[in-house]
Amino acid sequence: MRISGPCLSAALVACLAANxxxxxxxxxxxxxxxxxxxxxxxxxxxxxxxxxxxxVTTPEGYVLIDGGLPDSAPLIEQSIRxxxxxxxxxxxxxxxxxxxxxxxxxxxxxxxSGARVEVMDGDVSLVESGGRTDxxxxxxxxxxxxxxxxxxxxxxxxxxDRDTVSLGGATLTARKTPGHTPGSTTxxxxxxxxxxxxxxxxxxxxxxxxxxxxxxxxxxxxxxxxYAHAFxxxxxxxxxVFLGGHxxxxxxxxxxxxxxxxxxxxxxxxxxxxxxHVASRRRAFEEQLARERAAAGQGR
Numbered sequence: 070m071r072i073s074g075p076c077l078s079a080a081l082v083a084c085l086a087a088n089x090x091x092x093x094x095x096x097x098x099x100x101x102x103x104x105x106x107x108x109x110x111x112x113x114x115x116x117x118x119x120x121x122x123x124x125v126t127t128p129e130g131y132v133l134i135d136g137g138l139p140d141s142a143p144l145i146e147q148s149i150r151x152x153x154x155x156x157x158x159x160x161x162x163x164x165x166x167x168x169x170x171x172x173x174x175x176x177x178x179x180x181x182s183g184a185r186v187e188v189m190d191g192d193v194s195l196v197e198s199g200g201r202t203d204x205x206x207x208x209x210x211x212x213x214x215x216x217x218x219x220x221x222x223x224x225x226x227x228x229x230d231r232d233t234v235s236l237g238g239a240t241l242t243a244r245k246t247p248g249h250t251p252g253s254t255t256x257x258x259x260x261x262x263x264x265x266x267x268x269x270x271x272x273x274x275x276x277x278x279x280x281x282x283x284x285x286x287x288x289x290x291x292x293x294x295x296y297a298h299a300f301x302x303x304x305x306x307x308x309x310v311f312l313g314g315h316x317x318x319x320x321x322x323x324x325x326x327x328x329x330x331x332x333x334x335x336x337x338x339x340x341x342x343x344x345x346h347v348a349s350r351r352r353a354f355e356e357q358l359a360r361e362r363a364a365a366g367q368g369r
Contacts, residue, residue, distance in 0.1 A: 096170060096216075100138055105148035106325060108337050109267055109310050110260030111239060114321065115148035117141055120170055121314050121321070123271060124149055125258070127237025130160035133184070134241075134256060134271055135314055136174035139219055145174060146181070159184045160236055163243075165273040165314045166250045167195035168206070169219045176220035185225040187234060189245055191252025193224050203250070204289045205280055228254070246303060248296035249274045251289065255303065262335070270308035270343065272318065275299050275350040277357055284361035296354050303347045310335070311343035318346060 099119035107113050108123075116122035120137035122145050131154060137145060149156045159182040164172050167188065175196065179186055186196070194202045199221035201208050206217040228234075230245035242257045253273040260267055275296065283293040311319050319342065327336035 096138055099170065100141055100144065102144050102147070103322075104325075105152050106328070107152070108312070109269065109335055110262040112258075112260060112269060112310075112312075113152055113154075115145050115152070116316065117144055119316055121312065121316055121318075122148075122174075123312065124152070124154065124159075125236075125239055125241070126154060127239045129237030130158045132161045132163060132234065132236055132239065132241065133159050133178060134163045135165055135171050136162070136178060138170050139173035139177075142174035142177040145178075157182050161234055162186045163234065163241070163256065164188060164192070164196075164254065165256065165271060166253045167192035167200070168203070168250060169200050169217050171314055172196055172222070173219045175222045179222060186222050187226040187228055188224045189228045189230075189243060189252035189254040191245070191247055192250050192254075193227050193252065195250060195252070196222050196224055204292075205278055210280075244302050244306075246273045246275065246299035248292060248299050249276060249278075251295070253299065255306075257306070257308070267309040267335075267338065268307065269310040269312065270306055272303065272311065272313040272343065272346070273299070274314055274318075275303070275347070275354065277353060282361065283358050284367065285365045293358060300347065300351045300354070304351075306343075307340065308343055309340060310337045311339045311346070312337070313346075 099117060101118040103118045105113060105115045111126045113124045113126065114121065115124045117137055120141060122136055123134040125132040146156045156178065159178055162175055162178055162184045175186060178184060188196050200206060200218045204210065228243045230243065232243045234241045240258060244255045244257060246253050246255045255273045256271040258269050260269055282288050287293065313319050324336040
């Protein structure tokens with residue numbers, strides 16, 4: 070789901086809260102076309118104005134990370150072609166989380182390219198059920214609205230923490246950073262650009278969607294420990310280039326504008342922004358956990 074900027078947007082909170090029992094939020098404003106661009110080395114942005122999708126190109130084909138909404142498929146495909154690449158050469162489909170606004174185009178691109186779908190353990194059932202097993206937006210949570218659903222996709226490989234995905238000289242390492250979904254995944258890779266090597270992170274969301282519970286009637290057993298573990302993993306990383314599943318995570322448009330002005334440093338090189346992003350999400354988690362514990366009469 071959408072988390073934009075340093076904290077969950079007030080507009081989205083209100084929208085989700087108003088629709089919590091019946092329907093999904095209006096996501097049309099998240100699915101507007103924007104110009105694709107090369108970010109660094111073989112990493113390209115091919116997503117929408119709000120929903121990030123990244124194409125990692127190699128001589129042996131491409132890896133697509135995240136895929137927006139079901140309606141995002143033609144926009145992503147158009148962006149890939151606009152950069153001079155053929156969507157039929159996608160060989161691997163990856164995701165940072167299995168919510169409908171990140172895996173909505175998986176089925177389309179699997180049909181288009183025959184690519185392998187590789188998903189972290191914890192999210193496999195979400196992908197293969199089309200979102201029906203999601204702890205917050207699935208059947209058990211009483212969400213009958215089809216807007217939360219996406220076309221189910223068979224998973225070709227179940228990933229585990231620290232597994233790697235390799236193609237044409239590129240290697241991506243999967244780090245399990247669960248909580249937002251049980252199999253939320255942060256991807257790491259190293260690329261070369263202009264004679265420099267850069268560590269790139271595609272950070273999974275650690276935002277807390279309205280309705281998530283950590284203490285009383287926890288959304289799923291161990292969710293609080295999962296979030297805490299995710300922050301430990303993220304805080305251990307030392308990326309140069311910071312990317313994520315929503316454009317607001319890493320200030321795409323501001324950095325795009327700076328990239329256009331030139332300069333000695335790629336604006337997407339932003340380790341401080343990554344640390345600030347993770348720190349703000351940890352604070353939000355710890356504050357909600359403290360509130361829930363206080364309401365339940367528990368100490369720390």
